[in-house]
Structures are given as C-alpha cells and as structure tokens.
Amino acid sequence: MGKRERRRRRQRAKEAARHRPKPIVRDFPEGPSAVIRVVVPPEAASDLAELCFRYWERTSTGRWAYSVSELGGHAVPRAVSGACAAVLLNVPCSTCGEPAEVANRSEAAVVGGPMLDDPLRGRACPSCKRAARERRDEEQRLEQERRQRAAEEAARRSALLEQKITLALTQHRGMRLPDPLPRIDAVSTLVYEAMACHVLSQPGTPVPALKELGDLAWTGSPAQDGEALMRLRGHRLIAFDESSDRSCFALDEDDGLLYNIHGIRWRLVADEGQIKASVAALLNAVVTEHGPTADQRRRALASLVEAMDIDEVVDYLDGLLTVEYGYGPVPQSRRTELHETIRHGLGAGYTPGQMNCFAWRAADTAAGWKERHQASEGQAASAVVTILRSKIDDAQERRWAIPEYDRRYWQQSPPAHSHGRALVAEVRRVISEEAIRRCSACDGEGLTDAGTERALCRHLPTSRYSRKSIPTPEVRGTPSAEAAMTRQSECIGPSV
Numbered sequence: 166m167g168k169r170e171r172r173r174r175r176q177r178a179k180e181a182a183r184h185r186p187k188p189i190v191r192d193f194p195e196g197p198s199a200v201i202r203v204v205v206p207p208e209a210a211s212d213l214a215e216l217c218f219r220y221w222e223r224t225s226t227g228r229w230a231y232s233v234s235e236l237g238g239h240a241v242p243r244a245v246s247g248a249c250a251a252v253l254l255n256v257p258c259s260t261c262g263e264p265a266e267v268a269n270r271s272e273a274a275v276v277g278g279p280m281l282d283d284p285l286r287g288r289a290c291p292s293c294k295r296a297a298r299e300r301r302d303e304e305q306r307l308e309q310e311r312r313q314r315a316a317e318e319a320a321r322r323s324a325l326l327e328q329k330i331t332l333a334l335t336q337h338r339g340m341r342l343p344d345p346l347p348r349i350d351a352v353s354t355l356v357y358e359a360m361a362c363h364v365l366s367q368p369g370t371p372v373p374a375l376k377e378l379g380d381l382a383w384t385g386s387p388a389q390d391g392e393a394l395m396r397l398r399g400h401r402l403i404a405f406d407e408s409s410d411r412s413c414f415a416l417d418e419d420d421g422l423l424y425n426i427h428g429i430r431w432r433l434v435a436d437e438g439q440i441k442a443s444v445a446a447l448l449n450a451v452v453t454e455h456g457p458t459a460d461q462r463r464r465a466l467a468s469l470v471e472a473m474d475i476d477e478v479v480d481y482l483d484g485l486l487t488v489e490y491g492y493g494p495v496p497q498s499r500r501t502e503l504h505e506t507i508r509h510g511l512g513a514g515y516t517p518g519q520m521n522c523f524a525w526r527a528a529d530t531a532a533g534w535k536e537r538h539q540a541s542e543g544q545a546a547s548a549v550v551t552i553l554r555s556k557i558d559d560a561q562e563r564r565w566a567i568p569e570y571d572r573r574y575w576q577q578s579p580p581a582h583s584h585g586r587a588l589v590a591e592v593r594r595v596i597s598e599e600a601i602r603r604c605s606a607c608d609g610e611g612l613t614d615a616g617t618e619r620a621l622c623r624h625l626p627t628s629r630y631s632r633k634s635i636p637t638p639e640v641r642g643t644p645s646a647e648a649a650m651t652r653q654s655e656c657i658g659p660s661v
Contacts, residue, residue: 189214192254193223200281201273202264205249216241217249220270227280229270242269255282260293322416329422330414337404342435346446347400348454351466353393354447355588356383357402357433359581361444364433371406372431374413378580385473385579391426402443406430452592453620455612463592470585474517475507477578482524484575486549490532492542499550506550510557518569523560525570527553600624 186207192199203221205214222230233241252264256277267273277283360372375387382390397403413428433440483494495503510520527549535545560567594600601611607622
C-alpha cells in the first residue's frame with residue numbers, strides 16, 4: 166500500500182466521522198444559569214429522547230418543569246436513567262473533578278442539594294466509582310492470593326518442622342557419651358549433677374523442663390540454667406527427650422530448627438552406670454584439676470553457691486517479715502544493701518544457718534523498735550537491713566556463739582543448692598593446709614602426679630569421688646578459721 170492509498174483512507178475516516186450522528190445535548194435551565202446537562206445518544210428513539218428532556222427540564226426558579234405523574238408514573242425514572250446521561254454542571258466529582266453524573270432526580274437532589282448547585286456535596290462519578298470498585302476487587306484478589314500463598318507456606322513449614330523434629334529426636338536417640346568427657350563450667354557441672362540425681366532417683370522418667378521446675382529451676386536462675394543446658398547439649402551430655410512438647414520447636418527464616426530451651430524435656434546420654442561414672446569424673450575434675458582455668462572454675466563455683474546461700478537467707482528474712490509479722494518484704498530500694506550485708510556475713514565465715522539466726526534476731530528487734538517508736542510496717546521492714554548488719558558486726562567483735570537455724574516451712578531451695586554446698590566443702594577440704602600437711606601422697610602445695618599431668622591430691626585412700634568424704638556442717642559458735650580462709654577467692658584454688 167502506497168502513501169496515496171493511506172491518505173485516502175484517512176480522508177474517508179474523517180468524512181465518516183463528520184457524518185456520524187452526534188449525541189443530543191441540552192442544558193437546563195437554558196442559558197448561563199444552567200445547572201444540569203442531559204446527553205441523549207443519537208440512536209435513541211425520538212419519543213424517548215423527548216421524555217428524557219422533559220424529565221430533566223427545570224425552570225428558572227429551580228423547580229422541575231413536569232412532575233413524574235405527568236410524564237407517566239413511577240416507571241419513567243428507570244426508563245430515563247437507562248436512555249440518557251445527566252450531569253450536574255456546578256457539582257464536580259470528588260475524585261476526578263468532572264461534573265457529577267446522576268441517575269434520577271432523587272439522586273440529583275442528594276448530590277447537588279435542592280438547587281443542584283452545591284459543590285460541597287459532590288461525590289464520585291460513575292467512572293471513578295467503577296475504577297474504585299475495580300481497584301477494590303483487585304486488592305481483594307491480591308489479598309486472597311496472599312492468604313492462599315501464606316496457607317500453602319504454613320502447610321509446607323508445618324510438614325518440614327515435623328520432619329526436622331523427627332530427625333532431631335532420632336539423632337538425639339542415637340547420641341553416645343563423649344570419650345573423653347569434656348571439661349565444663351561450674352554452673353553446667355551442678356546442673357548436670359542435679360539432673361543425674363533426678364534420673365537415678367526416678368528411673369524411666371525424663372528430666373523435667375525448666376518451666377516445669379518453676380522459678381527456682383536448678384540453681385535459682387532459669388536464664389542461667391538455660392545457658393547451662395545449651396552448653397551441656399553442645400557437649401553431647403544431654404539430649405532431647407521424646408516426651409518434649411512439639412510446640413517447643415519452631416523454624417527460623419532459613420528453615421533451620423529452633424527450640425525453646427525452657428520447654429524441652431531432657432534425658433542423660435548414658436545408662437545408670439555411665440551416669441554415676443560421668444558425674445564422679447566431672448566432680449573429680451572440678452576438685453583436682455590444676456592451673457589457672459581450674460582455679461577460675463572453682464571460684465565460679467564458690468560464687469554460684471554463695472549466690473544461692475544469699476538468696477536463701479533473703480527468702481528466710483522476707484518470709485519472717487511477711488508470714489510472721491505481716492510487714493511485707495524488705496523494700497526494693499534496700500535489696501542491694503541487704504544482699505551485700507548477707508555477703509559480708511558469709512564472707513566473715515558464718516554459715517547460711519547462722520545467717521538465718523541473725524535474720525530472725527534482726528526481724529524480732531525491728532518489730533520491737535516499730536512498737537516503741539510507733540513506726541510504719543514499711544519502716545520496720547526497711548530498718549531490718551541496718552539492724553542485721555549491726556548484729557553481724559557486734560557478734561563478730563564479741564565472738565559470740567551463734568546457732569544455726571534451719572529453713573522455714575515456706576522455703577524452697579534450688580535442687581542444685583545442696584550439691585553445690587557439698588562440692589565447695591570438698592574443694593575447701595582438699596586445699597586446706599591441715600589436709601595437705603597430714604597427707605603423705607602429695608607435696609607441700611597439695612599436688613600429686615596424675616598420669617602425665619599434675620593435679621590436686623584428694624588426700625583419700627581412693628580417688629573416686631564420694632559424698633561420704635564431705636564433712637557434715639556442724640553448729641559452730643564463732644566463724645571457723647577454715648571457713649574464713651576458704652571464703653577468700655584466692656583460696657578456692659591454688660594459683661600457679
């Protein structure tokens with residue numbers, strides 16, 4: 166096709182458009198004061214077009230020229246709305262700004278007001294409504310697709326999680342005790358020993374989860390024990406128990422398996438005989454290992470046991486104030502000072518039982534002081550901290566005999582507390598100058614040859630760890646020289 170033919174086609178198209186019927190447009194009322202424009206398509210019948218114009222015709226006074234009954238009744242508005250389009254010239258669309266389109270007189274009054282010229286009452290035109298409806302439909306479709314994809318992803322991750330849990334439990338079921346045993350920290354050692362005691366005392370039952378143990382957990386701190394459990398699992402000393410709640414497992418963003426350390430139940434990776442041997446070996450390592458790292462572990466052990474001792478005395482004192490006297494616990498503003506006061510007493514060589522005696526006497530003195538001075542209960546609970554420090558210093562200066570008081574009926578102790586006390590007592594016995602002096606198997610520093618390495622001597626006929634070798638605490642009058650000596654951090658383990 167040449168240029169001439171293309172030009173002729175364009176001319177024919179223009180000619181056809183020039184002769185194409187155009188819609189009939191009329192404004193009411195006629196003239197510059199028109200408020201409504203009626204557009205009738207060219208293919209509409211002449212009588213229908215006339216009906217549309219008569220329906221929308223308005224007088225100059227703002228009234229309809231013909232009533233609906235004059236035009237033919239209630240069927241007229243529907244016939245008119247389908248045959249023509251009417252727009253309010255002075256009421257723009259609230260979205261696009263074009264004149265608002267209306268379907269009948271009632272809608273025109275609602276959109277444009279009584280005079281059909283109120284611009285503030287405009288709303289979206291049909292095209293804008295249609296566009297908004299299409300956008301809404303598209304958003305709904307996208308949201309439905311998103312939900313479907315999310316459901317499919319959730320189903321996929323749920324199936325994958327179940328597979329990974331099954332695989333993890335299978336792998337843990339096949340775990341074996343590492344050989345040789347790893348060297349673990351003080352907290353992990355106590356937690357492992359407490360777990361072993363639970364397993365040996367209740368054969369066939371899993372080790373309970375931290376959340377099942379409550380706030381005391383194993384050592385009095387669930388967060389600290391959770392970290393210890395993670396280290397024990399990393400050393401392959403404990404494994405997941407199959408009775409663990411599946412809700413404790415989850416997937417990370419990369420589909421890796423996560424688990425809630427506080428909700429998992431455990432089992433020890435050994436049989437009964439291996440458990441006893443591993444506990445004895447780990448405890449023996451804490452007592453006998455030599456060097457800076459071993460010294461640090463023993464100091465950490467002493468600090469942990471001291472923290473549990475302090476918490477026990479604090480609990481004893483708070484219980485006296487709340488249960489016996491009804492005052493309420495020691496105020497939060499003095500809790501730090503209370504902990505330091507109890508640490509001062511323990512550091513002076515007094516046992517936790519003797520500190521309980523001091524706490525009982527301090528609470529009794531505070532109660533008498535309250536009655537004499539008409540003080541409040543909060544003031545009495547606060548004053549007990551100062552009184553406690555005074556009684557410790559006074560008894561230490563006068564060298565008074567202080568008895569030991571047992572825990573009260575409302576108190577609970579962390580399961581690892583007694584194990585920690587016994588282990589610290591064994592460490593102190595091993596490093597005491599008297600035991601070293603009386604032992605013929607070690608040198609003047611308490612060291613002996615253990616294979617290829619030097620280690621602390623146990624001063625026993627056998628190197629097997631035994632609870633029978635741990636002296637039972639007795640009621641003492643003044644702090645003993647041994648306890649006062651071993652409270653110092655440098656005496657927890659020899660520095661070389």
